[in-house]
Amino acid sequence: MDCGDVDKILPLIDGKLSGVLLTHAHFDHIYGLNVLASLFPAVPVYTNRAGLDELCSDKLNFSKYHGDPFVLEDAGSVRLVDNGDKLDLFDDGIEVQAIFTLGHSPSCVTWAVDDLLFTGDSYIPGVKTVTNLPHADKQQAAESEALIHQLATCRTVYAGHAPELNENNQMI
Ligand SMILES: [Zn+2]
Structure with a gap:
């Protein structure tokens, strides 16, 4: 999943990493x-495709604009997905599916992993989706949120931020 502080991730993955699923490519x-x-x-x-563009442009x-310019050094590591693509990342057959949930950003992908749903910033329970950013689309975001509500009826949602972070304006 998304990658902020690596030292927080390492203890959780036990030295094994098959890939990184990006919910979108905002710097945080x-x-x-x-x-x-x-x-x-x-x-x-x-x-x-939009995610690749964002990874390569600060x-x-x-x-x-946050004082810490970032671009991905190895753009060759990026694998592009289309809406609905299924990935075979795990030995035990757990299904991973990319579901485009554009709006917050054109790079927004919600990932369905077995009965889990990783929504990034496309849907954070109890928080209004942020659409006052360049390249955001309010209408698309509303449609995506409706789709996520459907998908979430039989899945557990893991969002990109805890709601309390958003109240402090720390989410983009
Ligand atoms: Zn964001």
Whole structure:
């Protein structure tokens, strides 16, 4: 899933990493990727076409405006996904599906992993989806949120931020 502080991720993955599923490529969801790649060289990063553009531009991923410009060093590690694509990442046959939930950003992908749903910033329970950003689309975001509500009826939602972070304006 998204990659911020790598030192928080390492204890959870036990030295094994098959890939990184990006919910979108705003800087606060990607800034650890170069550190991660130094530990897991060429580990694939899954996103859509807009996500690749954002990974390669500190303007599009907004890091330039937060005083810490970030671009992905190894763009060759990116694997592009289309809406509905299924990935075979796990030995035990757990299904991973990319579901485009554009609106908050054109790079937004919600990931259905077995009965879990990773929504990133496309849907955070109890929080209004942020659409006052460049390249955001309010109408698309509303449609995506409706889709996520449907998908969530039989799945557990894991969002990109805890609601309390959003109240402090720390989410983009
Ligand atoms: Zn975001």
